[in-house]
Amino acid sequence: MSDFATKITKKNKGNIVKNVLCNSANLGLVPQVNYFDREIANTENTDGYYVICNGDFVYNPRKSTAAPFGPVNIYEGEEAGIISPLYLCFSVHNIFPKFLYYRFKSSAWHSYVYSHGDSGVRFDRVSIKDDVFFDMPVYKPAQDEQIKIATILQLIDERIATQNKIIEKYESLIQAICDTLISKEEQQVMLSFSDFGQSYSGLSGKSAEDFGEGYPFITYMNVYQNQIIDSTDVGLVKINETEQQSVVRNGDILLTLSSETPEEVGMGAVYLGETYPLYLNSFCFGIHITDEAKIYPPFLAYYVSSQSFRKAVYPLAQGSTRFNLQKSDFMKKKFSFPVIEKQRKIYSILKAYSDKLIIEKLIMRLLCKQKCYLLRQLFI
Missing domain, CATH: 3.90.220 (Adenine-n6-DNA-methyltransferase TaqI; Chain A, domain 2)
Incomplete structure (x- = not known):
């Protein structure tokens, strides 16, 4: 040097x-x-x-x-x-x-x-x-080789930056379409989440030793960061027989109970992965959606991220340094939903854009993987 x-x-x-x-x-x-x-x-x-x-x-x-x-x-x-x-x-x-x-x-x-x-x-x-x-x-290789190495890596960086913008545009587009279709739909019904099925609480009191083996579990951050959760997104936790009520089933709606900001309280996800035992961790609660419910579970994954839902839940968040949602208050509150036929149509539109977003994110992962490979191979 x-x-x-x-x-x-x-x-x-x-x-x-x-x-x-x-x-x-x-x-x-x-x-x-x-x-x-x-x-x-x-x-x-x-x-x-x-x-x-x-x-x-x-x-x-x-x-x-x-x-x-x-x-x-x-x-x-x-x-x-x-x-x-x-x-x-x-x-x-x-x-x-x-x-x-x-x-x-x-x-x-x-x-x-x-x-x-x-x-x-x-x-x-x-x-x-x-x-x-x-x-x-x-x-330090010859100057022309230095330039070639730097140029190819810079081109990949520029492509990654472009890909980031593409992903951000799709995410904004999906959110805008979601808000528009849900809020502008004329045929609406008033329903509470208690109309959808039985609620259950997440696990609590788990220490650090509990993580790393056992059955897979979903954390608060999984629920907050994902609209649709797959089995590859979750960690593992030990569960005893008395905690079986916290098992997550295919299609359950999952919601946050506690967060550092009121905007994050109530943020949710729909689990649509495999049906082997999966458990919900603390600061969350779940709802088993019944077959009779007038709600299409995949539609809920988008509904709980809409502005209309956020505005309705926001006043329920109580606290100063940490904001909490009373499950009983939330479960009995009425929300405005499109009729189930419209829910399926809205979901089909959003799903098409979401599938495209998944592809764009896969391209991003491949670009980052390519860059990491070149960084390992081009320097000694």
């Missing part, structure tokens, strides 16, 4: 530069106000911050799932920025910057930091001296 990298030591004397940056594993080097939605650093007291320019690198030693040895990012902003002195900043020469950037996105350098880092008291930070970091060996 020391053959082509030089540590940046220029300080922001006189607080001349006001563009405070942070180094994010997922977002890269971005203005602090964009990352935190507010200024964290006092812009009038940043004379100890390092000044960086376009093309400079910053190493943030804070560990994360996305960057187990801390992120190294390149600054691509046009105006000069300033970065906390807790970070290591350096400029490069005689190497294609984007090639080095992608090398740091690979795991090729992890073994060096692991074996040469100091054992510090901070478990959440990498502890490695600057001179040791710059002693890191880096295989």
Whole structure:
């Protein structure tokens, strides 16, 4: 590294530069106000911050799932920025910057930091001296090969960014269609969730030792994050015979009872996976939908994400730091539903777009898998 990298030591004397940056594993080097939605650093007291320019690198030693040895990012902003002195900043020469950037996105350098880092008291930070970091060996192919490697990886990144936008558009479209079709439907019936079947509570009091073996279970986050849950989405938990009432059946509606925000209370899902024993965990409750109910279970997966449903449930959420829903209050509340014939038609429309969304998400996973493969193979 020391053959082509030089540590940046220029300080922001006189607080001349006001563009405070942070180094994010997922977002890269971005203005602090964009990352935190507010200024964290006092812009009038940043004379100890390092000044960086376009093309400079910053190493943030804070560990994360996305960057187990801390992120190294390149600054691509046009105006000069300033970065906390807790970070290591350096400029490069005689190497294609984007090639080095992608090398740091690979795991090729992890073994060096692991074996040469100091054992510090901070478990959440990498502890490695600057001179040791710059002693890191880096295989540097010919310049044209560096450019080719960086170019193909950048093209994949651009394709992933485009795919993200496609997925976001489909998600917004499905939500808009869902809200429009449900709220504008003229033929409506007033029903409570107690009309649909018998409710049951999720398991509670499970300790960490309970997870990892036994029967599969669904957590609060499964319910909140998914409209339709498949058996591949769930974890495992031990269940005793007295807890059989929490078994989830094919087609059950699942809802959240407790959340950190009132908007998330009541968010739900419909389980449509295999019919082997599956259990509902705490902060949730479920409803076994009967055959006689005037509701189409797959339609409920979309209905509970609609704005009309959210607006009706929101006032029922009680609390200050954590918001809770009383199951008894919820079960007897009347909601406006399209008649069941219309439910099936609405579902068929939404299902067509959802199937397309599933394909787009599969394409995204394949693109990310391709990028991970290239990052493993192109750097030594």
